[in-house]
Amino acid sequence: MSRKPKLYYFNGRGKMESIRWLLAAAGVEFEEEFMETKAQFKKLLEDGSLLFQQVPMVEIDGMKLVQTRAIMNYIATKYNLKGKDLNESVLIDMYVEGIIDLMSFIIAMPFQPDDSKAKQKDLIKNRAVNRYLPVYEKALEGHDFLVGSQLSIADVHLLEALLMVEEVQDDILSLFPRLQAFKQRTSEIPTLKKFLQPGSNRKPIPDEKYVATVKEILYS
The missing domain is CATH 1.20.1050.10 (Glutathione S-transferase Yfyf (Class Pi); Chain A, domain 2)
Incomplete structure (x- = not known):
């Protein structure tokens, strides 16, 4: 059995939220690792996981993908969400x-x-x-x-x-x-209806804690 995609980002919407939506629409279960400390971000940098020293990053099919649009294009193509021609x-x-x-x-x-x-x-x-x-x-x-x-x-x-x-x-x-x-x-649509229910991976409107965490990790 193949591993679930793993998403690396903050515990909030940002640029990762559209990726969550897309995976949910495709009916794909995924895991998340939330960055809560600067040390977590530094480890990803030191491991060479972030090609351009940025998140989001998604581990999928043995790859570590960065750049939001590239990630979404891969997922959309893989799960037949890019049209017929x-x-x-x-x-x-x-x-x-x-x-x-x-x-x-x-x-x-x-x-x-x-x-x-x-x-x-x-x-x-x-x-x-x-x-x-x-x-x-x-x-x-x-x-x-x-x-x-x-x-x-x-x-x-x-x-x-x-x-x-x-x-x-x-x-x-x-x-x-x-x-x-x-x-x-x-x-x-069943997959989207499920994602819209309480308890899903969908994130709420960003609050002050989310904003402070992002600023602390990326800009301090």
């Missing part, structure tokens, strides 16, 4: 890149000074409503999935992003009925 694959990549752009604003917000967070929240809402969400609303016209006839990495990312923007403003999808229906529909 090259044309679908590049469309999926385009949609994924847009979603990552949107999520990056949200991921950064907990690390900003308190007096900047309101401005960042306004920026997120503006970009979501006027730049990103309309693209996905249009793409879903007459379709259950963003690309093709089956779930892809783009759909998994989109569901994650929709839940994240709702945490910023809970009624933000009110102008996007197709996205509301998409959220409901994909949340009922």
Whole structure:
């Protein structure tokens, strides 16, 4: 029996959360080692496990993979979440890149000074409503999935992003009925429904402890 993938990151969302979502969507169980001390991070560096001296890092299929998008592309390809051909694959990549752009604003917000967070929240809402969400609303016209006839990495990312923007403003999808229906529909896919239940590997909204741990380990 092959070993479960092992994820090395902090006990929080950050750049690892989308990897957790993707593995969960594929029905793949995984283990996690949370970095809680600078010594743990230093050991990974000294072992040569972090090619660019950064996390996330995922051990899978005998490899130690770094760089978030490379990790996600490997998982998506391995578990048939990248479309049926090259044309679908590049469309999926385009949609994924847009979603990552949107999520990056949200991921950064907990690390900003308190007096900047309101401005960042306004920026997120503006970009979501006027730049990103309309693209996905249009793409879903007459379709259950963003690309093709089956779930892809783009759909998994989109569901994650929709839940994240709702945490910023809970009624933000009110102008996007197709996205509301998409959220409901994909949340009922068995593997994703399981991941959305309490007690799963899904991480909560970043709190002060998470932010302090990341800063202590990476920047002190």
